Amino acid sequence: MPTTTTVPTPADSSALDERELRAWRGLLRVHASLSKALDADLDREHGLPLTSYEVLLYLAEAEGEKMRMCDLASSVILSRSGLTRLVDRLERDGLLVRESCASDARGAFAKLTPAGHEKLAAARATHLAGVRSLFLAHLDADELEVLASVWERVLPGAAGAAAVDDCAC
Numbered sequence: 001m002p003t004t005t006t007v008p009t010p011a012d013s014s015a016l017d018e019r020e021l022r023a024w025r026g027l028l029r030v031h032a033s034l035s036k037a038l039d040a041d042l043d044r045e046h047g048l049p050l051t052s053y054e055v056l057l058y059l060a061e062a063e064g065e066k067m068r069m070c071d072l073a074s075s076v077i078l079s080r081s082g083l084t085r086l087v088d089r090l091e092r093d094g095l096l097v098r099e100s101c102a103s104d105a106r107g108a109f110a111k112l113t114p115a116g117h118e119k120l121a122a123a124r125a126t127h128l129a130g131v132r133s134l135f136l137a138h139l140d141a142d143e144l145e146v147l148a149s150v151w152e153r154v155l156p157g158a159a160g161a162a163a164v165d166d167c168a169c
Helices: 018-046 050-061 069-075 080-092 114-134 141-154
Strands: 066-068 096-101 104-112
Touching (some): 018 050, 050 066, 050 069, 050 104, 069 104, 104 114
Antiparallel strands (some): 096 104
């Protein structure tokens, strides 16, 4: 006899059962632990926090190595004000520059500089080694496929490329 799965409605305010709690807490704890460890490695080896690394990486992967500030904020999961402070710091360090948007005087792009390329290239090996040793080494190919499909089911597009909003420059 096949089993059925009951999916709670959004109005369901009952406590999470043991399985739900383990899945939810596990996700939160693993994410926090991995982020903290990757951040510490990058900061220690390259003086580059994880969020700064992510900004440089997204810029390097973007067309023309530049992104609208709002798209960049969505990609690295920061508020616009948080991204502005981070971009200010990266710009002071010479790792990126701001460019104005021709179609919207209020809008701006962040663009990777040659120094940003160098910093990213130096930090990339450290980051990838950390991702592999702290996370990927614990999973086989089938488990990686399952995880990617789970992320896509929970948040379509989450396992793919950076999110891009339809914001003005």
